[in-house]
Every structure is written in structure tokens, then in C-alpha cells.
Amino acid sequence: MSMKNLIAAFPSNITEALEIASKVTISKSEVEIKNILICGMGGSGIGGKLVAKWVEDEINVPVAFTSDYGIPGFVSKHTLVIGSSYSGNTEETLSSVRAAIDKGARLIGVCSGGKMKEICESNNFDVIVVPGGNPPRTALAYSIVQLLHVFSQLGLTSSERLDEVEKARQLIVSDENEINEIATSLASFLKGNVGIIYGTTSYEPVLVRARQQFNENSKLLCWHHSLPEMNHNELVGWGGGDERFATVFIETEDIHRRNKKRMDISRDVISKKSNKVFDLFAKGNSRIERSIYLINVVDWASLYLSEMKDVDPIDIEVIDYLKDTLSKFE
Numbered sequence: 001m002s003m004k005n006l007i008a009a010f011p012s013n014i015t016e017a018l019e020i021a022s023k024v025t026i027s028k029s030e031v032e033i034k035n036i037l038i039c040g041m042g043g044s045g046i047g048g049k050l051v052a053k054w055v056e057d058e059i060n061v062p063v064a065f066t067s068d069y070g071i072p073g074f075v076s077k078h079t080l081v082i083g084s085s086y087s088g089n090t091e092e093t094l095s096s097v098r099a100a101i102d103k104g105a106r107l108i109g110v111c112s113g114g115k116m117k118e119i120c121e122s123n124n125f126d127v128i129v130v131p132g133g134n135p136p137r138t139a140l141a142y143s144i145v146q147l148l149h150v151f152s153q154l155g156l157t158s159s160e161r162l163d164e165v166e167k168a169r170q171l172i173v174s175d176e177n178e179i180n181e182i183a184t185s186l187a188s189f190l191k192g193n194v195g196i197i198y199g200t201t202s203y204e205p206v207l208v209r210a211r212q213q214f215n216e217n218s219k220l221l222c223w224h225h226s227l228p229e230m231n232h233n234e235l236v237g238w239g240g241g242d243e244r245f246a247t248v249f250i251e252t253e254d255i256h257r258r259n260k261k262r263m264d265i266s267r268d269v270i271s272k273k274s275n276k277v278f279d280l281f282a283k284g285n286s287r288i289e290r291s292i293y294l295i296n297v298v299d300w301a302s303l304y305l306s307e308m309k310d311v312d313p314i315d316i317e318v319i320d321y322l323k324d325t326l327s328k329f330e
Contacts, residue, residue, distance in 0.1 A: 013141035040084035043136030047143030077104035088114020168292035183300035193246035195222030217302035241273035
């Protein structure tokens with residue numbers, strides 16, 4: 001399936017993911033959950049970061065992440081570990097969940113099969129199986145919905161978050177034409193430049209997702225940073241800025257008034273070094289809606305930029321080379 005068709009399928013993926021969740025019952029925890037560790041890489045891992053940010057004001061236990069082979073020292077029998085691996089065979093994620101099991105943690109897997117499914121089933125852990133066979137970055141709908149469902153089933157968050165995902169789906173369907181117009185403009189803006197994406201900490205996982213999509217789909221090197229932290233370091237770096245850099249400011253209506261002022265000042269400082277500044281405004285009535293709206297805009301923009309650059313958005317030859325070379329290394 002083409003990347004265009006995969007991106008176009010995002011709303012229907014949300015619908016299917018919600019249907020899958022409605023049929024899954026997560027076993028109640030036998031011990032108190034004192035912390036959560038989400039294990040995942042790349043397109044599989046970003047779903048956890050998005051969900052954690054969406055529920056940070058509601059959930060009453062800390063949520064941590066590992067995108068490596070190991071796990072933090074706090075992992076114990078009171079830790080809920082979520083292994084998010086679309087293929088079910090991501091070696092870093094498998095390594096971390098095995099280490100967590102050895103420390104007595106409870107595991108819940110979200111995957112399309114593979115070794116993750118085998119590990120969960122052989123240890124009597126819950127596993128949610130989603131449709132497989134596509135690039136992990138195109139399966140975001142499945143991970144965000146299943147993670148929200150897990151949290152809701154365990155009484156850690158409200159089921160209303162899933163309702164917000166459905167509202168977000170309706171938003172991106174109703175605004176499809178406008179989203180594509182904005183995405184085309186954003187792709188044209190970034191073509192031939194080094195992209196820099198700025199937003200607030202409340203939406204940092206959206207910034208990460210945007211960078212990943214431009215990296216993989218558009219074969220574009222770019223970076224991101226969030227305010228207010230960016231004002232304490234990177235803004236000084238703009239003393240060496242020039243016209244190579246094209247800056248995208250992502251703004252939402254729930255921005256803190258001090259961060260709004262910081263963004264305005266930062267935009268002014270950067271504009272003195274480069275006239276390439278693009279403002280991307282989110283739509284939606286909740287953080288989830290606004291996040292999914294922005295994700296959809298960037299998904300399309302990354303596709304359109306790949307077309308403008310005449311590169312294959314599906315191709316990940318360099319990652320395949322890396323994995324093949326690693327497979328020969330003990």
C-alpha cells in the first residue's frame with residue numbers, strides 16, 4: 001500500500017482501533033501499581049509519549065519511558081510495563097521487557113504479533129494484537145487507542161479520553177480539505193531548507209512525531225525544541241542562524257500566556273536571522289484533538305515534501321542496512 005493510502009487511512013484506523021479496544025478486557029492488577037514504564041522505539045514508542053502527555057494531569061502514578069535495551073532501577077513488582085512494538089520483534093523493546101519481567105513487573109503487550117506476543121502469552125500477561133504489515137509510523141492510531149484503553153481499564157484514567165480520540169477523528173475528516181491545503185503550504189516552505197520545529201512542552205511529543213515523519217517520509221534532516229526550555233539555551237544559538245533554516249512554530253489555544261509571549265519574542269529574534277518562519281495553528285477542543293489534528297497535518301506535509309523532493313516515503317533502506325549488519329554482530 002502506498003504511503004498516501006496509509007496516511008489517508010488514519011481516520012479509519014482510529015475507528016478500527018476503538019473497535020479492537022471495545023473487545024479487550026485487561027486483567028485487574030493483583031498488586032498496587034506505583035509506576036508505569038512504557039518500552040518502545042520510533043513509530044511504536046511515540047504513541048506512549050503522546051498518551052502520557054495527554055493524561056499527565058489525571059493519572060496519579062509516574063509514567064517513564066525507555067527507548068533502549070535496559071530499564072530503570074525503580075522497576076519492581078509494582079511496575080506496570082507496557083511493551084509497544086508494532087512488529088513485536090523490536091530488539092531493544094524485547095530486551096527491556098525481558099529485564100522487567102525478571103524484576104517481577106507486570107507486562108502488557110501492544111503488537112501485531114511476533115516475539116512480544118509469544119512472551120506475553122507464555123507468561124500469562126495480557127496482550128493486545130493489532131493489524132500488522134505496514135510501516136510502524138503509519139500504525140499510530142492503534143497504539144494511542146490501546147494505551148488509553150489500558151489506562152482506562154485499570155482505573156488509572158477516565159474512558160472519556162477515548163471519546164476525545166473519536167472527536168479528533170471527526171475533526172480531521174471534516175477539515176480534510178483545509179488540512180491538505182495547510183500541509184501543502186508547509187511542505188513547500190520546508191523544501192530545500194533545514195527544518196526546525198518549535199512548540200510548547202505540553203505538545204512536545206507532537207514535535208517529536210513531526211520530526212520523525214519528516215525524517216522518514218521526507219528524508220529531511222531537522223530538529224525540534226520546546227518552550228520555555230528553548231529560551232534558556234537554543235535561542236542563544238540563533239546568534240549563528242542564517243537563511244538555511246526554516247522555522248515552524250506550532251501554536252495552540254491552550255498555550256500558557258507567558259509561553260505565548262515567549263513564542264512571540266522568540267519569533268521576533270529568529271526573524272532577524274532568517275525570514276523563513278511558518279506558523280501552524282492547531283484546531284480542536286482538547287489536547288488530544290489538537291494533537292491529532294497537528295499530527296495529521298504533518299503526516300500529509302511529510303508526504304507532499306517527499307513528492308516535491310522525488311524521494312520514496314516508504315523507503316527505509318538505511319535502517320534495513322543497519323538491522324542486517326547488527327544481525328551479524330553477537
